[in-house]
Amino acid sequence: MGFHMTWFKREDGEYPAPENGPQGENGPDTGFAAGASAKTVRTEGLWVKCPGCRQPLYKADLEASLMVCSKCQHHFKLGARARIDLLLEPGYELVDTGLRSTDPLNFTDVKPYKQRLRKARELTGLDDAILNALGRIGAHEVVLSAMEYGFIGGSMGAVVGETIARAVDRARLTRKPLVIVAASGGARMMEGVVSLLQMAKIATALAQLDDARVPYISVLTDPTTGGVTASFAMLGDLNIAEPGALIGFAGPRVIEQTIRQKLPESFQRAEFLLEKGFLDAVVHRRDLKAYLIRALEFLKAPAAQRVSELTS
Ligand SMILES: [Zn+2]
DSSP, X not given: OOHHHHHHOOSSOOSOOGGGOSOBTTGGGSSHHHHHHHHHHHSSOSEEEOTTTOOEEEHHHHHHTTTBOTXXXXXXXXXXXXXXXXXXXXXXXXXXXXXXXXXXXXXXXSSBHHHHHHHHHHHHSSSSXXXXXXXXXXXXXXXXXXXXXXXXXXXXXXXXXXXXXXXHHHHHHHTOOEEEEEEEOSBBGGGHHHHHHHHHHHHHHHHHHHHTTOOEEEEEEEEEETHHIIIIITOSSEEEEOTTOBEESSOHHHHHHHHTSOOOTTTTXXXXXXXXXXXXXXXXXXXXXXHHHHHHHHHHSOHHHHHHHHHO
16 A cells, blocks of 8 residues: 555544644644644633643643643643743734635635635634734844644645745844744645745745844744745744654655654654754743743844853
């Protein structure tokens, strides 16, 4: 059986019900565990089962611990709005809102893309899988862009691409550091090549940001895969990730089936990538804001001071 078959055949049933429809280009191969858990968290019960350690967790405790399991430190997915609330001081401003996909291909798979968009908007209260905000992290004014996995798997179509490009341009024009929190299954298949064009658009904007010497910190959360990894998530001046995040281009199963070899358990997890030098740090969610404040201070300091900090 070739690997094309297995795209469609799932034996373990561990993927979330397809109420969000197909996700990014890596489809159901990525982010399944926490995807299911994110769904569970939305239900009315007082308890949720941790996908990491299978222990029951009291919802209120889980929320108090920033959606991190107190027993095994599994990091549940965080929506875009919750992420902004976690990182920015109160009083931030949401910007670049109101963009909506035009469904350029008039695309239908098992259901029309327009219908999926409507459902995703209802589910998340967002127009697409991204939110841009202006605000402060500690004392540092930043442009923050946060992705929403709950919106068609955080997939990147024209709206996500344009919104991120606007955040990058905003950072360049105002000379405020840029922070992007990625959570994405990859390019949005329902917008075909239009999705792929976003990769080039964002990469170009980031090159201009780099030329203008405005810092960019990329925060990779579970999962960050496909065209998002390939275009902007690994291009930060600092690339940091939350513990256990799945990060890669193709999903591990696709790779296993292609090379016909078993991959190590930790393959494509944040810690493995850190060990191999692809990430600068893996940072627990409770420490993320403090880490960003230190990093922003460091990036803002004149080069001479940075050298003395590094060598002292
Ligand atoms: Zn746990």
